[in-house]
Amino acid sequence: MVTEYNIEPNAVLTSPLSLESGSDLEYKAPNLVQRLLSLFKNVRPGSNLTQFQLPPLFNLPKSQLQCFGESLYCVGDDMLSKCIDGKSPLERFAAVVGWSISTTRPAIFGVAPFNPILGETHHVSRGNLNVMLEQVSHHPPVTALHATDETKNVETIWCHNIIPKFYGTSIEAVVYGKRKLKLSSYDENYVMNAPKLLIRFFPVPSADWVGNVTIRCKEIDLEAELCYKGPSLLGFRGNNRSIKGKIIESSTSKTIFEISGHWDRTVLIKDVMDGKTTIIHDAKKSITKLNAPLLKDPKGLCSNESAVVWGEVSQAILRKEWEKARGAKNVVEEKERVLRRERECKGETWIPNHFTLSYSKEEGWDCTPKLTLVPPAPIVAP
Template sequence: MKLTNFGESYEMNSPSMVINLLPVPGAEWAGKVSIVCRESGLEAELRYHQRRTFFFGFGSTPGVIKGRIFHSKSLTTIYEIDGRWNKKVTIKDVHSGEVRVLYDAVENISRLKTPVVRNPHAVAVTESAAVWGKVSGEILRRNWGGAAKLKAAVEERERGKAATRTTWEPQFFHLRPKKEGGWSCRPKLAAVPAAPITADL
């Protein structure tokens, strides 16, 4: 991701969504996330801890996330991150000891509004809403078995497409390999055309 206004680019991955059926049905994020900003020389490591469930549905705390922000060259930690991604996440300055709220899920989610499909005919088959819509619907209905089956079907279908895909060119961005490795991504237009799905802020 490139923030042209700040002259910074970020390379990152994402956690995996895990759907559990037994002993307690549910969905959660799990895995390790790395975020690198070469311009600032800073990196972040985040670990989404998967809940461990024991007898009668009791187990560890769900939604736990831990991590740190550090200098890429010295590996010196400057901030520690701790909390629950579905509740509240704090960040601690390791030098001063100051702790502040980095993310408050309740506060942020309460302000979200349901996305609106402005133009159903303009929704591409590759839109996230189209690809994962049925999975999301089953999760909202708390049908974990159905969600797991649909998720597996989507992943299998996408793997098949990836195996036969030769080249891919983004519609709104120029994507070019960099000499030092990685990719350079720049917008083709001054402004991206109106999206068929919008969410009012």
């Protein structure tokens, strides 16, 4: 349950999504399926939901920026450090696969985070890892993430464009864009994508990560192919949250390791030559007993920080003050609409503060950080 939270002046920080998060959230609406379907009664199947606004009754008390960031800075086991500790390219690659899987966090049926407003940021530090996120586009929604650890020569850059579509009995949210991880000490660059989120209303309500993920590192001629699976259509959960895949040599397509397991339990790699198996991801160590971030420096908070932008709305949701939450959310969204109209009247184009945004038909959206290193943040993850 997401019951732990820290409320500072104008800022609310809640505990991250973890294996303890479940369908029994205290603030979640009753009769969820009926209520949700009533929201979509006038939405045609196949419609893009990027501009669809949920009432606070169906919101988590946090922004999508915070959810993305939590998957990186809220960890029980430091999987990112294991990527650097590998003694060989193959060991490091296997560790990167494990780290990528560890960023998968449970989605909860019936509730979703706030859609970030344009220019919203989320800045958090965990030890020497400093993380900055920014909503660099609103229509379409594009989120950028930059994280650096100068002591370990690690850098990761994410650029996500989520497109949710309604299909009558389900919603499919595809996460377009790339995640890049650079291990500067080894001159290794890893590029990967993310699974998509499938929300089913019938026959059994569920929210699961599904689809194919590819991880590549050209410098060491290796790649991984992963397949995320949810429960069967009839709700049988034998393969729920399962992962299967392999690590291959890119130039020859030769399989080196086979991958199997469940991202919410353990994932193993098996050496095809000698049959030896190794655990590369243990969910009990990496995504359980996670604590809410803490506000270390209130004076360092920006007005566009997620915890501030949505602070009043989040506090009202946690207290089940639904009318207050609705009013506070309307204030945030109307302010955004006013600023957009003002820019349009002046013929101005909004420019991100922390990233340079680009687009091509071949590659889609891409983001380049303006700073080499992310500075320490006023919010810290324990």
